Amino acid sequence: MTHAAVMGAPADRELGAGVYNEKLGIWVFLGSEVMFFTALIGSYIILRFANPGAFALPGTVLNIPVTAINTFLLICSSVTMVKAFAAANMGDMAKMKRYLVATTLIGAAFVGVQAYEYTHLIHLGFLPSGIREGSELAELALAGELGLGSADPAVAGIYGSSFYTMTGFHGFHVTCGVVCMAYVTIKAYRGKYTQADHRGIEVVGLYWHFVDLVWIILFTIVYLV
């Protein structure tokens, strides 16, 4: 006699959290992601309070208009993602596919703009190790226009490392999201989702919205404050 036969069927109240496994799984994962990004943000706060002279004034090194456009792109991709889910919920699979394609493209555009931002910052002389000597930013630092506590550009090393770590990890998450989104979109075009079962879209959507939510916080504390 098997163990299950001895134990009998579980009672209704023992069947789980009332949501399907993939959804429960993504929420557990997102819980761990909250702590991951909180650790990064906590570290950033420590570094910033401990070294106020190492961080440049908002808008002097980082390009706020470009990043604001990126913020807007991510907000747009979140609405297209949730519209794809709503369309699937309503049984409008053609609309669902269109919104999934839009979300994938807008997400890829975000990664593209971030790549442009990094390239531009490195060209200006803003590196993970700080401000490169002899660069355009180094001259501004020496002139005192960046609001750094010292004219020595090397003081911005903590600024560079924390900036690239936080935005880099977020960019990595967005890139993973775009890959997942492309996978889900291909599955959608192959007719794998129905009005009754479109779990993949909801699960990837939850991850995507979380990445948007994290960016909202990072945009404020890294770029605007």
Add this chain to the structure above:
Amino acid sequence: MTEHEEHFAHPNYWLVWAGLAVLTLVELGVAFLPWSRALVVFTLVVLAVWKALMVALYFMHLRFEKNRMRIFAIAPLPLAVIIVIAVMTEFVW
């Protein structure tokens, strides 16, 4: 209907999107206002939390989820707040 099918009340997502876009514009304006640094930072953090809540409640559907899922989703947040406050106390007070 299968066990996987869930029907949420679908709010006007475009309205939420417009709200997020407007709040982003407000953030950009506030960041460069000639207020005291503390007031600007406080206002920006409030606006960021407001936007994050809109995403969580409407796009992630927490507003329409069962209570057990809401509790599950917010469970890590007290820990996150404790970490941030703990590291701030190191330098602020």
